[in-house]
Amino acid sequence: xxxxxxxxxxxxxxxxxxxxxxxxxxxxxxxxxxxxxxxxxxxxxxxxxxxxxxxxxxxxxxxxxxxxxxxxxxxxxxxxxxxxxxxxxxxxxxxxxxxxxxxxxxxxxxxxxxxxxxxxxxxxxxxxxxxxxxxxxxxxxxxxxxxxxxxxxxxxxxxxxxxxxxxxxxxxxxxxxxxxxxxxxxxxxxxxxxxxxxxxxxxxxxxxxxxxxxxxxxxxxxxxxxxxxxxxxxxxxxxxxxxxxxxxxxxxxxxxxxxxxxxxxxxxxxxxxxxxxxxxxxxxxxxxxxxxxxxxxxxxxxxxxxxxxxxxxxxxxxxx
Numbered sequence: 065x066x067x068x069x070x071x072x073x074x075x076x077x078x079x080x081x082x083x084x085x086x087x088x089x090x091x092x093x094x095x096x097x098x099x100x101x102x103x104x105x106x107x108x109x110x111x112x113x114x115x116x117x118x119x120x121x122x123x124x125x126x127x128x129x130x131x132x133x134x135x136x137x138x139x140x141x142x143x144x145x146x147x148x149x150x151x152x153x154x155x156x157x158x159x160x161x162x163x164x165x166x167x168x169x170x171x172x173x174x175x176x177x178x179x180x181x182x183x184x185x186x187x188x189x190x191x192x193x194x195x196x197x198x199x200x201x202x203x204x205x206x207x208x209x210x211x212x213x214x215x216x217x218x219x220x221x222x223x224x225x226x227x228x229x230x231x232x233x234x235x236x237x238x239x240x241x242x243x244x245x246x247x248x249x250x251x252x253x254x255x256x257x258x259x260x261x262x263x264x265x266x267x268x269x270x271x272x273x274x275x276x277x278x279x280x281x282x283x284x285x286x287x288x289x290x291x292x293x294x295x296x297x298x299x300x301x302x303x304x305x306x307x308x309x310x311x312x313x314x315x316x317x318x319x320x321x322x323x324x325x326x327x328x329x330x331x332x333x334x335x336x337x338x339x340x341x342x343x344x345x346x347x348x349x350x351x352x353x354x355x356x357x358x359x360x361x362x363x364x365x366x367x368x369x370x371x372x373x374x375x376x377x378x379x380x381x382x383x384x
Contacts, residue, residue: 085240088235089119090116090120092119092335093115094119095332096115096204096251096333096335096336096339097336099252099332099333099336101254103348103351104339106352107352108200115197115201117201118197118202119202119205119208121202122135122205123136123205123374124370126379126381127374127379131168132381133379133382134170134171135171135206137173137216137220138172138173138215138216138268139171139216139217139218140217141217141272146272153262155179173210174268177207178261180199181203181342184196185345186346188342188343188349189349190355191354191355192354192355193354193355194356194359200339203335204338207334208331208335210264211271211328211334212234213234213271213272213274213327214234214278215271216268217278219279225279227279227282230278232308233316234282237308238313238316239324239328246325249329249332250329251329251330251333254339256341257337257338267334282319288315293311295308295312296309
């Protein structure tokens with residue numbers, strides 16, 4: 065069998081790379097639904113597929129909106145040193161200290177999560193079903209990104225240390241290959257978060273502190289295993305794809321311990337907590353009868369445009 069070079073793609077090192085990968089983002093949102101109380105399940109369970117499928121909309125929007133990319137990350141080490149306590153938690157204070165250009169360049173993830181909570185709470189208060197579902201799906205995406213150490217690190221794809229591709233290895237290849245075999249997904253019941261800002265910064269800070277371990281462990285593995293054992297070729301959707309070899313991926317997972325599994329489970333718990341907290345803060349409205357229960361023509365067109373621009377494959381802003 066002969067393949068031309070134009071059909072060879074290297075996932076994780078070249079091509080499209082997303083926070084957690086589509087597989088994990090969809091699974092995180094889906095499993096978060098089962099952490100909700102019965103009063104919320106009456107809405108979320110019938111729309112489980114919507115919550116799952118639209119978990120990836122923020123990544124697709126990066127192909128349409130230039131301002132989207134900074135919402136997915138924070139180069140925390142650019143602004144501060146460990147333990148990262150000096151970065152202003154307030155958006156206005158951060159804006160005054162760093163300026164809009166610096167924040168857009170180095171990421172706004174924690175501040176955007178605060179904005180998402182406010183918008184989702186407002187949607188619950190207004191009993192706007194479509195808005196609740198859309199914001200729930202998208203808030204889940206950004207929260208999952210916040211649990212990825214390389215989303216809280218300026219060396220976000222190992223580009224500064226000759227480890228280009230580590231982003232996809234950690235957050236896409238490991239879950240896709242090992243999640244069904246080794247991961248523990250049960251995250252417990254959704255809990256109320258009294259101080260959302262503090263909670264978000266705890267997540268982000270934890271990710272930032274873990275980034276060095278993610279990079280060091282992969283460097284150690286590179287020294288132990290030759291490049292010939294690092295990569296393999298697989299057929300994906302009829303395309304010959306160069307990716308990280310199964311043996312290399314499993315060896316990296318062993319060096320990391322349960323880090324990827326643990327942070328994925330923490331992401332599930334955080335997503336459920338976000339939805340539950342917004343609902344409680346909105347006064348726990350009954351979710352059986354809501355308004356705006358069907359997509360409008362303009363909303364349908366927006367979804368179609370999002371899918372089309374993503375398919376065209378021209379990402380705007382920083383690429384992971």
